[in-house]
Amino acid sequence: MISALKIEDLAIQRGERVLFRNFSLEIAAGEAVALIGANGAGKTSLLRAVAGFLRPIAGSLTFIGADGPLPADDARRAVCHMVGHQDGLKPGRRAREELIFQARWTGGDEPAALAAAARLGITRLLDLEVRVLSAGQRRRLALARIIASPRALWLLDEPLAPLDAASRALVGTLMTEHLDGGGMILAAVHDPLPIAVRTVEIVG
Amino acid sequence: MISALKIEDLAIQRGERVLFRNFSLEIAAGEAVALIGANGAGKTSLLRAVAGFLRPIAGSLTFIGADGPLPADDARRAVCHMVGHQDGLKPGRRAREELIFQARWTGGDEPAALAAAARLGITRLLDLEVRVLSAGQRRRLALARIIASPRALWLLDEPLAPLDAASRALVGTLMTEHLDGGGMILAAVHDPLPIAVRTVEIVG
Amino acid sequence: MTVLMVLIRRELSLAWARGGGALLAVGFFVAAAVMLPLSLGPAPARLAAVSAGVTWVVLSLASLLSLDRMFERDFDDGALDLLALGPLPLEVVAAVKCLAQWTVSGAPLSIAAPVVAVALGARPEAAPMIFVAAALGGLAFAFLGGTGAALALASRRGGVLIAVIVLPLLTPPVIFGGAAISNFADRLPWITAVSLLAAYALACVALTPFAMAGACRNAQS
Amino acid sequence: MTVLMVLIRRELSLAWARGGGALLAVGFFVAAAVMLPLSLGPAPARLAAVSAGVTWVVLSLASLLSLDRMFERDFDDGALDLLALGPLPLEVVAAVKCLAQWTVSGAPLSIAAPVVAVALGARPEAAPMIFVAAALGGLAFAFLGGTGAALALASRRGGVLIAVIVLPLLTPPVIFGGAAISNFADRLPWITAVSLLAAYALACVALTPFAMAGACRNAQS
Amino acid sequence: MFSALANPARFMAFSRWAAPILALVAAGLIGAGLWLGLNAPPDYQQGDTVKIMFIHVPAAWVAMMAFACLGGASFISLVFRHALADAAARAVAPLGAAFTGVALVTGSLWGRPMWGAWWVWGDARLVSVLVLFLLFLGYLALRASIDDEAKGARAAEILALVGLVNLPIIHYSVQWWNTLHQGESVMRAGGSALAPVYLTPLLLAGAGYSAAFGALWLARIRSEVWRRRATSLALRAALA
Numbered sequence A, B: 001m002i003s004a005l006k007i008e009d010l011a012i013q014r015g016e017r018v019l020f021r022n023f024s025l026e027i028a029a030g031e032a033v034a035l036i037g038a039n040g041a042g043k044t045s046l047l048r049a050v051a052g053f054l055r056p057i058a059g060s061l062t063f064i065g066a067d068g069p070l071p072a073d074d075a076r077r078a079v080c081h082m083v084g085h086q087d088g089l090k091p092g093r094r095a096r097e098e099l100i101f102q103a104r105w106t107g108g109d110e111p112a113a114l115a116a117a118a119r120l121g122i123t124r125l126l127d128l129e130v131r132v133l134s135a136g137q138r139r140r141l142a143l144a145r146i147i148a149s150p151r152a153l154w155l156l157d158e159p160l161a162p163l164d165a166a167s168r169a170l171v172g173t174l175m176t177e178h179l180d181g182g183g184m185i186l187a188a189v190h191d192p193l194p195i196a197v198r199t200v201e202i203v204g
Numbered sequence C, D: 001m002t003v004l005m006v007l008i009r010r011e012l013s014l015a016w017a018r019g020g021g022a023l024l025a026v027g028f029f030v031a032a033a034v035m036l037p038l039s040l041g042p043a044p045a046r047l048a049a050v051s052a053g054v055t056w057v058v059l060s061l062a063s064l065l066s067l068d069r070m071f072e073r074d075f076d077d078g079a080l081d082l083l084a085l086g087p088l089p090l091e092v093v094a095a096v097k098c099l100a101q102w103t104v105s106g107a108p109l110s111i112a113a114p115v116v117a118v119a120l121g122a123r124p125e126a127a128p129m130i131f132v133a134a135a136l137g138g139l140a141f142a143f144l145g146g147t148g149a150a151l152a153l154a155s156r157r158g159g160v161l162i163a164v165i166v167l168p169l170l171t172p173p174v175i176f177g178g179a180a181i182s183n184f185a186d187r188l189p190w191i192t193a194v195s196l197l198a199a200y201a202l203a204c205v206a207l208t209p210f211a212m213a214g215a216c217r218n219a220q221s
Numbered sequence E: 001m002f003s004a005l006a007n008p009a010r011f012m013a014f015s016r017w018a019a020p021i022l023a024l025v026a027a028g029l030i031g032a033g034l035w036l037g038l039n040a041p042p043d044y045q046q047g048d049t050v051k052i053m054f055i056h057v058p059a060a061w062v063a064m065m066a067f068a069c070l071g072g073a074s075f076i077s078l079v080f081r082h083a084l085a086d087a088a089a090r091a092v093a094p095l096g097a098a099f100t101g102v103a104l105v106t107g108s109l110w111g112r113p114m115w116g117a118w119w120v121w122g123d124a125r126l127v128s129v130l131v132l133f134l135l136f137l138g139y140l141a142l143r144a145s146i147d148d149e150a151k152g153a154r155a156a157e158i159l160a161l162v163g164l165v166n167l168p169i170i171h172y173s174v175q176w177w178n179t180l181h182q183g184e185s186v187m188r189a190g191g192s193a194l195a196p197v198y199l200t201p202l203l204l205a206g207a208g209y210s211a212a213f214g215a216l217w218l219a220r221i222r223s224e225v226w227r228r229r230a231t232s233l234a235l236r237a238a239l240a
């Protein structure tokens, strides 16, 4: 469990282009940050840097635990949940297989996975192949995964886009619960989130 | 060019489940319809039925031209543009190759494709591989395609989700121009469109 | 440029990238040919006796490489939907895909085949027939492979299906081709075998596009 | 169930679906073996002389089938990102993927290989060595193929690259294996060749996971 | 010395005079080696064809050395993320391919009179050298096929490290298999099997080839560094 994420003077480059420089942000336990910015500003890139996929060209990313900074790579494997533009679900497999695998892989178990599915209202869909799910159902499946295993930091990339109004409200509730339990959320969004958040803009 | 699309008493089944029955809708030239409904209600399925991918179990779909109903399959090949959840862009190819091919395939040409790219502000990105584009840039590329070749009926599945505010306004303008030219739009959405539209809800 | 040309150009370039095109198939084939003497040990006489036949079999395997993905990518990323909304029917699209596959892998292979066979010790007189058999056979392999790939689209167990569906269909052209090559080399009558091979290939070209288009439509719905 | 077991089960089932698993590889292999005598014409002696070597080459090719997609799907659909955020390092994930690939195709192939070789006329005494060579070689092929597949991830020309990258690396095990089989059958000393093959396979198993993980991280960034 | 040269500015200063000096040394050594070699008496078995040795063998040595250099530079670049090491790796690959090509062609020319064949597929040494050539090409192809330069560099470095396994295989191929190719004769336990009339020019040519390789490599690294400076300047200009 971590108590804060500290981003200091971060600079990220993609290809030949520096997307942004001197980006600083601190997220404490129980806090949610909505990341906004134009298309191509670098929201996804920032999330990927936090998750450890991109190496920043300058600045630092620190995961702070109860006793100070943690080794970043270990911390990531223990605390990060990510739902990106690509959801990592295999079209040819059943929703149940995918959910249970992904829950277990991040430290959850089968009952937790089924409970998460129930929570998101997709129990009925679990025996379908992922390929036949509607866009919103599929996103709910991806979100069920992060409910199924408790990890402190949620990195979400436009999590609500394909969801209907009821599901958005539900995800709002789930986010609130996560924050109340000391979790953190960093979400890249174009539309406002259904919870109270601090908004941070990325400018190139 | 068609002057109206007429959907009468349509019923669609996916797998074992009938999604909806007795769905009727008429879209006239210059009109836009926003299709709303819960996740899994069948918005995408309806769009795919209009495009001819799904065969309805009951009811009829009629494309009406200047001199009455047209043979559906020929009409589709001549008037339908579709931007679905999957955008049909190949990650490994350059944006330019993809755009020009798709424009030509639907009856446009290279200058029109480049003009469309300029219109959507992605000229600078044309030499990049599709895989490195951000979600919003990629969606703009998919939309540039339908601007590049004039077809009367746009079938759009959540077209605005990954776009930033400026691009949404721009797409609103493009839609208005399309409608002013006698086009039609049928768009499945969860968030309101930036233009005045008739809203139709799908209920199972 | 007509829309057909546009499609052909695109499919050629995709086929090239997808399977590694010519280079992969030819590389695979040449590698196999190189490995053969390595794994047999250098005993030219043993090798020469079987070189034409072995070349032909390895060739048929090489031309199967990456066939299974002919439609899968387009299906998964939605490109097949866009193709279906274009001016040409899916039957034509499917045929163009198979021809593109043949052009980037079958054709170069059929040029490489006689060279490799002769390098392995086949009699040079057999070379023209190896070329003809490889070209015709490659056509049949591409269209049959495409059919298997399209049929497997809607299933969760694509690969298995392709094996079960395609391999039996591939056997006749392999037999005809092999007979044509060995008869030709042995100065026996070879016309029948070649005609059978050609007839089979043409039948594949003429008929399988309908099967492919139907299978694609079925998967899309 | 430990998380490693969870991963292994998933990768096995994906490998099975991806390449058609055992059925495709073995089917492909048996088909090739059946076609061989058909295309050579019935001349048992000619065939028998080369059967072990040919089997070995066809086997090495068959085990390359569908290797190229080992990482590509996971990369394209984002699953690789999720795997990277799990408890086990990517090196382990890569190794498990290759082992899964080997289990669904290499292992069944190495059981089929001696049977096929003997059916083609190889001396039954050679069978055990064919099995050993096929099993060890298959291991090397799976890990080297995976390395090529991972390296090609970031590129637009995946297939070609895999060929250019992997084929040279495959040559040594093919040579070692071929030598082991033919020496064993000829009652010549075979220990060196087998040890070299085993050493090469083990080196692949031990070292390439680092290359694969590095290549995946590089592509993800 | 390496840590000192790791600084690009210092490297550029050093290589500026080191490259031409090495080139001169190479010219001298190769000239001497070839002169001695071509004037050596014909071999009692091989006749005059033995003289191909003075081109073939050093080229083969340098080809292997080049791959070792490629592997070393790639390793440094991968582990220490040192830009100069990457430039060095990139610079050495085409050179290595060229030397390997020379070894293959001269070997093949030599093989025709000696073994009666240009090429023998069953020979492990020949094939493993061909594999070396293909690995160089693979390295270049991989680099070229990835648009993002940093990513391409990294992927190619990984490949170079994996390809290092081929080096011992080439070297020991003559021992592990019964090849047609010459066994170890120069550098083997128990002293060289070669007569001094041949050995001296061979060693001279070997040293000369190595110096030529060094000179070319330095020059190529220099131009690579210049190319990078130019692109980054152009980029800065474009962004400004």
Ligand code: HEM
Pocket (backbone or CB within 6 Å): E053, E056, E057, E060, E061, E103, E104, E105, E106, E107, E108, E110, E111, E112, E114, E115, E125, E126, E129, E130, E170, E171, E172, E181, E182, E183, E184, E185, E186, E187
């Ligand atoms: C295409 C054909 C050939 C290739 C690829 C080739 C390759 C090589 C290589 C890589 C080496 C260096 C081995 C090492 O230092 O570990 C070498 C050395 C040598 N080669 Fe060749 N060779 C070929 C043909 C020939 C022929 C035809 C001859 C003469 C009959 C020959 C004679 C030698 C000799 C005498 C050495 C020095 C051996 C030693 O001292 O280790 N090579 N060759």
Ligand SMILES: Nc1ncnc2c1ncn2[C@@H]1O[C@H](COP(=O)(O)OP(=O)(O)OP(=O)(O)O)[C@@H](O)[C@H]1O
Pocket (backbone or CB within 6 Å): A014, A015, A016, A017, A019, A037, A038, A039, A040, A041, A042, A043, A044, A045, A046, A188, B128, B132, B133, B134, B135, B136, B137, B162, E148
């Ligand atoms: N390998 C690369 N080479 C060149 N440019 C790249 C590369 N990868 C990403 N980019 C560029 O980096 C920019 C940042 O992309 P990113 O996905 O982070 O944006 P984003 O803020 O998430 O946008 P969106 O709102 O559209 O999702 C884009 O302009 C993209 O084109």
Ligand SMILES: Nc1ncnc2c1ncn2[C@@H]1O[C@H](COP(=O)(O)OP(=O)(O)OP(=O)(O)O)[C@@H](O)[C@H]1O
Pocket (backbone or CB within 6 Å): A128, A132, A133, A134, A135, A136, A137, A162, A164, B014, B015, B016, B017, B019, B037, B038, B039, B040, B041, B042, B043, B044, B045, B046, B188
């Ligand atoms: N082959 C199939 N078998 C069973 N059910 C299917 C099949 N294909 C689709 N469905 C179901 O059909 C329903 C309609 O899906 P559709 O994609 O049309 O919904 P949607 O209205 O677009 O939803 P969203 O807002 O989430 O995009 C979903 O519940 C889906 O699970």
Ligand SMILES: [Mg+2]
Pocket (backbone or CB within 6 Å): A043, A044, A045, A085, A157, A188, B134, B135, B136
């Ligand atoms: Mg984004």
Ligand SMILES: [Mg+2]
Pocket (backbone or CB within 6 Å): A134, A135, A136, B043, B044, B045, B085, B157, B188
């Ligand atoms: Mg939908």
